[in-house]
Amino acid sequence: MWTLIALRPLSLLLLLLLQPLQLKILIQYAPMSEEEVEHFEDYLEEMYSTGPTLPPTKDVFKSRTIIYSRRPLTDSNYCTDEIKTKNVHNRFRCVKEHFFLQTSFEELQDICNNLFVSCKNGVKRCHRSKRLIKGVYCNLTRGVVMTDCVYESSYRQGYVLMTCRWQDDIQEIIPAYINDIIETSDVIKEKPVLQGYF
Structure with a gap:
């Protein structure tokens, strides 16, 4: 039976x-x-x-990270709305944190050539932007699966820390993950870890 x-x-x-x-x-x-x-x-x-x-591709990274909207980055519902609009999830589960950046993909790709610096959360090698970039930090406050995800939105302007990876099919190094946006008041002069790509 x-x-x-x-x-x-x-x-x-x-x-x-x-x-x-x-x-x-x-x-x-x-x-x-x-x-x-x-x-x-x-x-x-x-x-x-x-x-x-x-692994993320150039197109996925661009569509999920780069923002061009005229909507104020200080809007308290920015992240909750944009994460749903841009379909940001991990197998329909809410991502714990995410960054949206108001810049061009080409500028972020150029950052992949900058010196390595220490990241947050134990990641040892990130690339840091040389200029300030505006963005929004999204922190999950409620929900487990899409579309129940609710985020706290925090406007930030600072130096972007990110990791990069090689994408074989297009033979380019691309941004892979935004690790943090360090606001100018938080910047501490870091010594480069290593020069080059990897």
Whole structure:
């Protein structure tokens, strides 16, 4: 006799097996280009995999970090709204913290060539901007899964600390993660850890 516990893994397996069928039905009723289908398949694979998430790409970083809006960066609901709008999550779970920056991607990419400095939270090597950049720091205050995430928004202007990584398919070093925005009153003269890329 089957128990409810034994049926649950069976139903999950059935859902995973039906994924290609769901994709075929979706394509039939909502025609997509081959590129859109490939992106959607990658998205499904990442969502249902049990391994680590895919590393950020240039396009994902740009869409989730760079802001051009005319909305005031001091708005107390900035983060809660923008995180939902820009679809910032980790497998539909709320991210604990996030930064939005009002700058160009090219400027951030140039920062990847700056000297290494110490980061926060035990990360040993970050790159620091040479000029002040405006941004918003988002700190999760409530929620576990999208769209229940609620964030406290804090306007910041300071030096950006970030990590960078190499993206093979475009053969470029790209910004990967914003570690912090150090406001000018908090800046302590750090000695460079190492010069170069890595």
